[in-house]
Amino acid sequence: MHFPGRGNRSAPVRAVDGVSFDVAAGETLGLVGESGCGKSTTGRMIVRLLEPTSGTIAYEGRDISRLNRRELRPVRKDLQMVFQDPHSSLNPRQTVARVIADPLLAHGSSESAARARAVELMDLVGLIPEHIDRYPHEFSGGQAQRIGIARALALDPKLVVADEPVSALDVSVQAQIVNLMERLQKELGLAYLFIAHDLSVVKRVCDRVAVMYLGRVVEIGAKERVYAAPAHPYTQALLSAVPLPDPAAERARERITLLGDPPSPASPPPGCAFHPRCARAAAICRVEAPILRGVARGEEREVACHFPGAG
Structure with a gap:
C-alpha cells in the first residue's frame, strides 16, 4: 500500500x-x-x-x-x-x-x-x-x-x-x-x-506472531519460539521493553536500546530498513535487503535478517 x-x-x-x-x-x-x-x-x-x-x-x-x-x-x-x-x-x-x-x-x-x-x-x-x-x-x-x-x-x-x-x-x-x-x-x-x-x-x-518494521514483516512464527528466542534484533529490542512481573528479574535483565528514530516510509534506507538502528549491522545490511527465511530446519519460523539470532 x-x-x-x-x-x-x-x-x-x-x-x-x-x-x-x-x-x-x-x-x-x-x-x-x-x-x-x-x-x-x-x-x-x-x-x-x-x-x-x-x-x-x-x-x-x-x-x-x-x-x-x-x-x-x-x-x-x-x-x-x-x-x-x-x-x-x-x-x-x-x-x-x-x-x-x-x-x-x-x-x-x-x-x-x-x-x-x-x-x-x-x-x-x-x-x-x-x-x-x-x-x-x-x-x-x-x-x-x-x-x-x-x-x-x-x-x-x-x-x-x-x-x-x-x-x-x-x-x-x-x-x-x-x-x-x-x-x-x-x-x-x-x-x-x-x-x-x-x-x-x-x-x-x-498462536503465532508477525513482527512488522517499516511496512515489512521481519519475523513470523509460533508465539512460544518468538518470545523465548527472538531471532531478529528488532524483535529482541521490542521484547526487552516488556516489563517483567518479577522486580528482581526486571532489575537484572539487560535492556536493548535502539539507535535513533524509525526512518520515514517515504524515503526508506537502502538495504535492510532496520540497519541504521541495528547495533550489529554489517556492510551487506546497507546494500542488500534480507528476505524472510527459515530460522532452523523443522521450525516453522521465518526471519528477515542477514545475521539472525546473533547476540
Whole structure:
C-alpha cells in the first residue's frame, strides 16, 4: 500500500511494502510493531477498507483484492473488523439496536429479524439486552467496545481483524475484553488477526506472531519460539521493553536500546530498513535487503535478517 506524497514531486509513502502471511481457520495471528509500521493499514486492506496498490488478498483460495462492490458483498459477511477507539467507531446518532442491526439490514434482513439478532448479540457479548435502545455515549469505553464486537459478529464472520481493540481501554477493562474475545473464538470458531503494540496482550491471546518494521514483516512464527528466542534484533529490542512481573528479574535483565528514530516510509534506507538502528549491522545490511527465511530446519519460523539470532 503506497500513499501519494505531498506535492507533485514528493515520493510515495510506502506504508506496506511486500507483506505476506496467512491466517488459518480458528487461529489468532498477532501483528505487532511500533506505531506507523503499517499494522493498521494491513488490517484495513484485508477487509478492503483500503484498496491495495498491488499484490493479492486471497480468501479461501480466491483473490478478493480486485472484486468490485457487487462481487465483494457476499465476501464481506466473512471478514469483519473491530476498531481501536470504540466510541469513534459507533454512530452517535444511532441507537445500539441500529448500530448492531445495520450489517444485517444491509444484507437483506427484515427490521424485526435484525432487532432480534441484535438482542441476542447484546447478551452474547455480556451487555444487558434491555439497554439496546440507548445511544453509544451512554456506555463506558469497555461497553462500547463490546458493542463494536457485537456488530462485527452480526453476520457470523470467519475472520475478525481486531485493530488494537484494547489499547484505548483501562487495564482492568482490557482483561475483560481479551477474555471475551477468547470465549467468542472458542464458541464461534473465529479466526483473529490481532493487531497490537502491547506484547504482553499478544502473548496472552495469539498462536503465532508477525513482527512488522517499516511496512515489512521481519519475523513470523509460533508465539512460544518468538518470545523465548527472538531471532531478529528488532524483535529482541521490542521484547526487552516488556516489563517483567518479577522486580528482581526486571532489575537484572539487560535492556536493548535502539539507535535513533524509525526512518520515514517515504524515503526508506537502502538495504535492510532496520540497519541504521541495528547495533550489529554489517556492510551487506546497507546494500542488500534480507528476505524472510527459515530460522532452523523443522521450525516453522521465518526471519528477515542477514545475521539472525546473533547476540
